[in-house]
Amino acid sequence: MRVVLDTNILVSALISPMGHAAAIYEAWEDGRFKLLSCAKHLDEIHATLQKPRVAQLITPHKAGRLVNQIRKLSEQVQALPRVKRSPDPTDDYLLALSEVGRANYLVTGNKSGLLSLVHHKQTKIVNAGQFLRVLG
16 A cells, blocks of 8 residues: 655654554554655655744654654655645645555645545545554
8 A cells, every 4th residue: 555644644643652643653664554755745844843843842863763764664756746736735745746656545634625635536635543444
């Protein structure tokens, strides 16, 4: 199974180690799905982890480990197409990543944005709880 995890899911996994996002992160570490990423995704994750409000909640060690794991263990997708579909244009790259990476799922917590789309081409857009049910 090929999956894109929105930055909010990855950051939430570090903030709340007992939540749905953390269970998804653990499933990825256990090899239950292939994580797709790209340079823009890594840049967004890194920038989010540097925000003062987030940095207060996550140790630099955990933040660095997350970025390094994604670099090493995810499938890096290149040359994203131009997509203009998300209610939040800053999330269009996630749709492009899903498209080029042939993702089965895009997992996000973005209720008013990506989740409202339900799907993008072959990719189902779901929240963390829905994806955990898929993982069983």
